[in-house]
Amino acid sequence: MAVTRPLLDLVNVTAGYGQTPVLFDVDMSVAEGEIACLLGRNGVGKTTLLRSIIGLNALTSGNIYFNDADITKAPTYKRARKGIAYIPQGREIIPYLTVLDNLKMGFSASGKKAKRIPAEIYDFFPMLKEHLQRQGGLLSGGQQQQLAIARGLMCNPKIILLDEPTEGIQPSIVQEIEDTLRRINIEKGITIIVVEQKIEFARKLAQQFFIMEKGAIVEKGKTDKLADSLLHRYLAV
Ligand SMILES: Nc1ncnc2c1ncn2[C@@H]1O[C@H](COP(=O)(O)OP(=O)(O)OP(=O)(O)O)[C@@H](O)[C@H]1O
Ligand SMILES: [Mg+2]
Secondary structure, X not given: OOOOOOOEEEEEEEEEEOOEEEEEEEEEEEOOOOEEEEEOXXXXXXXXXXXXXXXXXXXXXXXXXXXXXXXXXXXXXXXXXXXXXXXXXXXXXXOOOEHHXXXXXXXXXXXXXXXXXXXXXXXXXXXXXXXXXXXXXXXXXXXXXXXXXXXXXXXXXXXEEEEOOOOOOOHHHHHHHHHHHHHHHHHHOXXXXXXXXXXXXXXXXXXXXXXXXXXXXXXXXXXXXXXXXXXXXXXXO
């Protein structure tokens, strides 16, 4: 019988920018249905790792497997069609487009023609329905983050890669985002990898943690066993 891999499996991933290496031999496995958090100080390579998974950074060596296929050399749009959604740090919604048009952009990632926004999007993010005709750039930071997550959901992903979704967002909306991500995970079975600086947010949401230091994964395990000593050593909290 064939051995099945975890939904996402990074093996000896090495990558960088030009001649500058940033990631060194990263191994990372995330099982279907899991929520994993990726922790680490500024500049250790967390964003670069997510960019490598979606194909915005080519690997110098190593392999990435997704849903039992080797996607190491696949272009970004094919990875999106296979079910990887990427919500970048800083959200990158289009400020002069309406909320509705920003949402519709999510369809293009799936390769399908634009159709109606599924009702579940408004069920997960009721705020969006009230602001459909507003320019995206006029939403608050927290609302823009919710819009970015909703746009990612439009292509029916199997996994969502989230880069610091709570950065610069007020506490009440952070709580809302936490609750919604948990619902998306449980109700739709979508796997999530979240890069976070807010340890308590990551701890409550994720079952699995990975800690990065200087471009390598130095610790990993279950979040309920995430010791304060590790946080002190690698995250300066
Ligand atoms: N476009 C780029 N060109 C060259 N070097 C880059 C580029 N983007 C990032 N780097 C470098 O790669 C390293 C890792 O950066 P990365 O953005 O992946 O870190 P990070 O862990 O996401 O940091 P932060 O917590 O601040 O978001 C850093 O040394 C950074 O200066
Ligand atoms: Mg980053």
